[in-house]
Every structure is written in C-alpha cells, then in structure tokens.
Amino acid sequence: MSTIAFIGLGNMGAPMAENLLKAGFSVQVFDLVKEAVDQLADKGAVASDSIEQAVKGAQTVITMLPAGEHVRAVYLGDHSGGVGLLNLIEENTFLIDSSTIDPESARIVAAQAASKGFEFVDSPVSGGVAGAKAGTLTFIVGGTDSAFSKAEQILKHMGKNIFHAGKAGDGQMGKICNNLMLGILMSGTCEALNLGIDNGLDPKVLSNIMLQSSGRNWALELYNPCPGVMDNAPASNQFQPGFMSKLMLKDLGLGLDAAAKSQSSVPMGALARNLYAFHNANGNEELDFSSLFEFYQSKK
Numbered sequence: 159m160s161t162i163a164f165i166g167l168g169n170m171g172a173p174m175a176e177n178l179l180k181a182g183f184s185v186q187v188f189d190l191v192k193e194a195v196d197q198l199a200d201k202g203a204v205a206s207d208s209i210e211q212a213v214k215g216a217q218t219v220i221t222m223l224p225a226g227e228h229v230r231a232v233y234l235g236d237h238s239g240g241v242g243l244l245n246l247i248e249e250n251t252f253l254i255d256s257s258t259i260d261p262e263s264a265r266i267v268a269a270q271a272a273s274k275g276f277e278f279v280d281s282p283v284s285g286g287v288a289g290a291k292a293g294t295l296t297f298i299v300g301g302t303d304s305a306f307s308k309a310e311q312i313l314k315h316m317g318k319n320i321f322h323a324g325k326a327g328d329g330q331m332g333k334i335c336n337n338l339m340l341g342i343l344m345s346g347t348c349e350a351l352n353l354g355i356d357n358g359l360d361p362k363v364l365s366n367i368m369l370q371s372s373g374r375n376w377a378l379e380l381y382n383p384c385p386g387v388m389d390n391a392p393a394s395n396q397f398q399p400g401f402m403s404k405l406m407l408k409d410l411g412l413g414l415d416a417a418a419k420s421q422s423s424v425p426m427g428a429l430a431r432n433l434y435a436f437h438n439a440n441g442n443e444e445l446d447f448s449s450l451f452e453f454y455q456s457k458k
C-alpha cells in the first residue's frame with residue numbers, strides 16, 4: 159500500500175486517518191496540536207513534527223483543516239514562514255482537501271497545483287464524527303474526471319458515497335448547499351422540540367412522532383439536539399463536539415457569500431446564520447452545533 163500524508167487531526171481528521179491505517183496504508187500525520195499527532199502515532203501512524211516531514215515520500219496528501227485561510231496557508235504558504243506544501247511535495251503527488259472551505263480558495267489551490275503539475279481535488283465530507291469513525295462518510299468531489307477516479311481509490315476507505323459534483327470548487331459548492339440546509343434543519347428541529355416541551359410534551363415521544371411524520375430529517379433521526387433523547391448524540395454528552403457551532407457559523411457564512419455572488423435568495427439560511435452568531439457570541443462556539451437547542455431554552 160502507498161504512503162499518505164494526513165494533515166489536520168481534529169474531530170474529523172483523526173478518525174479518517176485511523177481508517178486509512180486500518181486499510182493498510184502507511185500514514186504520516188501532522189497537526190499543530192502535538193497530542194493529536196501522538197494519539198495517531200499510538201495507533202500506528204508515523205508522527206511528524208512539520209508539514210515538510212509529513213509529506214516526505216508520500217504519494218498522496220490529505221488535508222482536513224478548519225477553513226479556507228488554513229488551507230491556503232498549508233498549500234500555498236503564509237507570511238509567518240510557511241513555504242506551502244506545493245513547494246515541498248515530490249513529483250506526481252496527488253492532493254485531496256476534505257476541509258469545508260469557500261469554492262474560490264479551492265479553485266485557487268487547484269490552479270496553483272495544476273501550474274506545478276499536480277492533481278488536486280476538493281473533497282468535503284458529510285456524515286459527522288460518527289460517519290468518520292464508521293468509515294461511512296459522503297464525499298462531494300470537485301476536480302477533473304481523472305483526478306476523481308484517483309480520489310475514489312483513496313476515499314472509498316473512509317466513506318460510503320462518493321459523488322463527482324463537477325469541476326474544481328464544485329465539491330465545496332455542493333457541501334455549502336448541504337450545510338445551509340443542515341443549519342436550517344437543526345434550528346427548526348430545536349425550535350419544534352422546545353415548543354413541544356413548553357407545551358407539556360415528552361421530547362422522546364415527540365421525537366418518535368416526528369420521525370414517523372413529515373417533519374423527519376437528519377438532525378432528528380441521527381443527532382437529536384434535546385439532551386437525554388438519544389444516548390450517543392452530543393446533546394446527551396454536554397454538547398461535546400461533534401461539529402462545533404463556530405464551524406456551522408462558518409459554513410452558513412459560506413452559503414451567504416455564495417448567495418451574494420449569484421444573487422440568490424437565502425432568507426432561511428440568513429436567519430439560521432444569525433441564530434448561530436447570537437449563540438456563539440454567548441460563549442457556545444466550541445460546543446456542538448446541536449447546542450443551539452439551549453438558545454431556545456434560555457428563558458428557563
């Protein structure tokens with residue numbers, strides 16, 4: 159099996175890298191947080207102290223970073239001395255970025271990579287930490303046909319559904335549309351559950367009713383935001399992430415930015431974005447995004 163450099167070992171990156179190890183790849187890992195690197199090394203990965211060390215000898219590089227600024231810095235370099243991995247990798251190295259970022263940054267990195275002879279795909283994911291651990295993520299890929307075929311051979315070890323959304327950056331656009339809807343669905347799910355509780359309903363009973371009715375959705379089915387309804391959801395674990403509220407705010411902002419460019423109407427997305435902005439300003443940005451439930455309960 160070939161060698162993969164994996165950069166960004168947070169809530170998502172760590173279990174994704176672990177699945178590559180289980181599939182038999184040699185995985186060279188790097189994160190700014192040393193403990194994250196050490197935890198992967200305990201599971202069989204090769205620990206690296208720098209991006210330069212991580213990409214040395216790797217045939218594929220995968221990045222799983224918070225936002226566009228981090229992805230541009232890691233690939234292209236920054237003002238604090240980072241030279242950018244496009245200047246460090248060996249000939250024919252294949253590049254996959256699975257972070258959720260703005261399509262423009264993905265297209266800039268893809269173009270810079272192509273100008274140096276490298277293939278790059280944007281390949282954001284859906285499915286959350288549970289999907290990352292189970293290896294059942296959905297990948298939404300942007301890039302050429304040949305890059306997509308290469309990406310599939312790696313991504314299939316971390317996910318179940320792999321879609322080719324279109325050209326470079328289109329994977330990000332698909333993901334942004336999905337998360338705009340997720341932000342709206344999570345807000346609506348919190349709102350409906352809280353309305354039921356305020357009017358004397360048991361949230362478990364109400365959840366079951368809505369799961370078998372037309373209000374059924376992903377948040378309700380797999381990620382119930384009311385504590386105690388679903389044992390393995392972040393809501394039943396003090397809202398430990400999972401998917402941090404600050405990342406949802408970022409994604410809804412990406413949706414609004416895209417809408418401004420295409421002059422699309424996104425009134426529900428704008429409302430969801432503002433709900434998350436209020437919620438995060440109240441000190442919740444590092445909690446799971448389902449903690450928005452507490453926003454509705456704050457009068458108690």
Ligand code: NAD
Nearest residue numbers: 166167168169170171189190224257258286287400401405
């Ligand atoms: P996270 O904040 O837990 O992890 C990001 C990691 O990147 C951190 O460990 C951080 O130290 C590291 N990092 C930042 N800059 C770095 C650099 N220059 N070099 C090396 N490492 C660096 O975030 P996450 O939840 O793992 O999400 C990662 C991406 O995936 C985000 O774009 C997010 O929007 C997206 N996403 C998350 C989820 C989820 O459920 N958590 C689901 C789908 C998509």
